[in-house]
Amino acid sequence: MFLNQLAAYLATSSIHGDGEVAITGIQIDSRKVSSGDLFICLPGHTVDGHDFARQAAEKGAAALVVQRILDDVQLPQLKVKDCRLAMAVLGNAFYNEPSSRLRVIGVTGTNGKTTTTYLIEQILKDQGNIPGLIGTIQRRYAGQSYPMSGTTPESLDLQGYLNDMAEAECNYCVMEVSSHALEQGRVKGTQFRTAIFTNLTQDHLDYHKTMEEYRAAKGLFFSRLGNQYFEDPQERSYAVLNVDDEASAYYAAQTAVEVITYGVENEADVRASGISITSRGTSFHVDTFRGSTDINLRMVGKFNVYNALAAISAALLEDISLEQIKASLESLQGVEGRVEAVDEGQEFAVIVDYAHTPDGLENVLRTVKEFAEGRVICVFGCGGDRDKTKRPIMGQIAAKYSEYVFVTSDNPRTENPEAILSDIEEGLTAHGVTQDRYELVVDRKEAIEKAIEMASSKDVVLIAGKGHETYQLIGSQVLDFDDRIVAKEAIRGPRK
Ligand SMILES: CC(=O)N[C@H]1[C@@H](OP(=O)(O)OP(=O)(O)OC[C@H]2O[C@@H](n3ccc(=O)[nH]c3=O)[C@H](O)[C@@H]2O)O[C@H](CO)[C@@H](O)[C@@H]1O[C@H](C)C(=O)N[C@@H](C)C(=O)N[C@H](CCC(=O)O)C(=O)O
Numbered sequence: 315m316f317l318n319q320l321a322a323y324l325a326t327s328s329i330h331g332d333g334e335v336a337i338t339g340i341q342i343d344s345r346k347v348s349s350g351d352l353f354i355c356l357p358g359h360t361v362d363g364h365d366f367a368r369q370a371a372e373k374g375a376a377a378l379v380v381q382r383i384l385d386d387v388q389l390p391q392l393k394v395k396d397c398r399l400a401m402a403v404l405g406n407a408f409y410n411e412p413s414s415r416l417r418v419i420g421v422t423g424t425n426g427k428t429t430t431t432y433l434i435e436q437i438l439k440d441q442g443n444i445p446g447l448i449g450t451i452q453r454r455y456a457g458q459s460y461p462m463s464g465t466t467p468e469s470l471d472l473q474g475y476l477n478d479m480a481e482a483e484c485n486y487c488v489m490e491v492s493s494h495a496l497e498q499g500r501v502k503g504t505q506f507r508t509a510i511f512t513n514l515t516q517d518h519l520d521y522h523k524t525m526e527e528y529r530a531a532k533g534l535f536f537s538r539l540g541n542q543y544f545e546d547p548q549e550r551s552y553a554v555l556n557v558d559d560e561a562s563a564y565y566a567a568q569t570a571v572e573v574i575t576y577g578v579e580n581e582a583d584v585r586a587s588g589i590s591i592t593s594r595g596t597s598f599h600v601d602t603f604r605g606s607t608d609i610n611l612r613m614v615g616k617f618n619v620y621n622a623l624a625a626i627s628a629a630l631l632e633d634i635s636l637e638q639i640k641a642s643l644e645s646l647q648g649v650e651g652r653v654e655a656v657d658e659g660q661e662f663a664v665i666v667d668y669a670h671t672p673d674g675l676e677n678v679l680r681t682v683k684e685f686a687e688g689r690v691i692c693v694f695g696c697g698g699d700r701d702k703t704k705r706p707i708m709g710q711i712a713a714k715y716s717e718y719v720f721v722t723s724d725n726p727r728t729e730n731p732e733a734i735l736s737d738i739e740e741g742l743t744a745h746g747v748t749q750d751r752y753e754l755v756v757d758r759k760e761a762i763e764k765a766i767e768m769a770s771s772k773d774v775v776l777i778a779g780k781g782h783e784t785y786q787l788i789g790s791q792v793l794d795f796d797d798r799i800v801a802k803e804a805i806r807g808p809r810k
């Protein structure tokens with residue numbers, strides 16, 4: 315492709331220099347530039363990509379996309395108003411509009427995105443489809459999987475991944491859409507067949523500042539959905555909303571497409587009733603706009619009923635029958651790191667879960683409480699460089715539902731780990747939790763070992779916050795760490 319062909323996708327852009335230059339790739343990181351690449355200079359939150367244009371030129375960049383002309387760099391420059399928007403538009407054009415070659419189903423919400431995408435992926439696969447998946451744990455398609463560094467990739471990477479999937483003959487992509495991604499325009503240019511909302515509860519207030527801003531960021535998903543009412547229902551877009559979450563009314567008002575509702579407490583197009591939870595699974599009855607059935611999930615927790623309802627709604631829209639959906643949902647063992655049991659034959663239960671928000675922690679603890687015959691011992695922490703206001707709230711929740719709490723490190727990142735623990739402790743002391751009910755143990759391995767040491771027959775040890783993660787971020791270090799392995803070793807250890 316030539317620079318002037320790409321420029322045609324942005325009405326207000328202007329080319330300074332030779333527009334006939336051939337572009338063989340696009341990059342936003344100067345360190346990754348190779349010969350023939352177009353380097354987009356992104357003004358970031360920490361540094362400005364314009365400052366790396368010379369480095370990109372030295373590495374063989376063919377041209378630049380800039381918000382201001384750089385006189386000291388001798389390369390053709392495409393001047394645009396907003397490099398982030400340009401990145402989404404040019405990525406989409408360069409990769410030949412990949413989302414028009416796939417059916418893209420996106421899931422947003424504070425909790426439940428990964429789980430819901432896995433459920434949908436399973437249902438689609440069982441019907442002979444070839445779905446790709448993009449989210450927190452991994453990106454996978456056509457039998458291959460790749461690790462992810464975040465939940466939703468930058469628009470340029472996303473368009474590349476969607477193109478890879480389309481070229482590998484995937485007919486679907488099921489992906490998580492984070493609020494950061496929506497706010498930063500990472501999914502701009504991506505055509506969604508269905509946009510799903512799970513729930514909105516507190517998280518990320520370091521980034522979005524208020525719950526209203528956070529809600530509005532997620533609203534961009536629904537307000538941007540296509541509004542064409544094709545005669546063929548397979549051509550239309552849909553919004554799938556959780557009617558039991560009050561933010562859904564706001565999203566319904568924002569979208570131009572048909573809304574499908576799901577829920578438990580309120581009237582809905584897809585509604586569950588008669589929910590019964592055991593330590594082995596969750597069963598419920600579901601009434602939908604395409605019939606009714608009973609479903610026995612192998613996953614525990616009322617929250618997983620919501621995730622299942624969201625998946626059922628999206629799958630029905632793909633013309634998959636309720637019986638087929640039921641069979642797929644019942645076959646799924648669960649998602650790694652989500653209420654995952656660590657079983658070394660010990661006489662108490664150990665569960666690893668990814669709850670890292672107040673609502674997530676409350677849900678998983680409530681679920682555990684429902685089937686725990688002995689004490690609940692909770693090990694958890696909060697990530698550094700993330701929403702600080704959730705820390706005392708999570709402390710209070712942990713103490714409310716557990717007999718004993720080990721407050722420990724999650725991923726401290728660049729923060730002082732002790733300071734994070736004492737932010738959590740504030741929530742304990744403010745609610746009169748006495749020191750015989752908790753302990754602060756900075757070292758996560760030691761905290762897990764202590765919890766397992768304390769557990770006796772019929773107790774449940776819940777290790778929350780890191781789920782599937784196989785690392786711990788301390789300072790700038792990425793250390794090997796897996797709650798499941800640490801717990802297994804502790805169970806097998808000399809004392810048990
Ligand atoms: C706050 C945030 O989202 N930041 C993202 C943003 O970083 P930034 O704006 O600070 O970028 P920057 O470091 O200032 O760099 C600006 C530009 O200079 C370039 N650069 C930089 C250095 C250099 O030597 N050469 C060079 O070209 C960079 O490649 C970039 O294009 O753009 C970067 C490049 O795309 C992202 O990696 C980065 O995500 C950071 C790592 C992050 O932690 N994001 C989290 C908060 C996030 O997005 N999380 C959500 C999950 C939330 C949920 O699950 O609910 C997610 O979707 O992942």
Ligand SMILES: Nc1ncnc2c1ncn2[C@@H]1O[C@H](COP(=O)(O)OP(=O)(O)OP(=O)(O)O)[C@@H](O)[C@H]1O
Binds near residue numbers: 424512620651781
């Ligand atoms: N529908 C739900 N409502 C509330 N809590 C949930 C729900 N589904 C899962 N959880 C809890 O939240 C944790 C994370 O679930 P999941 O990974 O599916 O969410 P996510 O939205 O993908 O998270 P992330 O923002 O990190 O990508 C689970 O381990 C569980 O404790």
Ligand SMILES: N[C@H](CCC[C@H](N)C(=O)O)C(=O)O
Binds near residue numbers: 465697698700724779
């Ligand atoms: N997507 C979430 C994941 C949090 C996981 C938790 N282990 C942490 O590191 O805080 C975030 O980036 O805020």
Ligand SMILES: [Mg+2]
Binds near residue numbers: 427428449451490
């Ligand atoms: Mg996720």
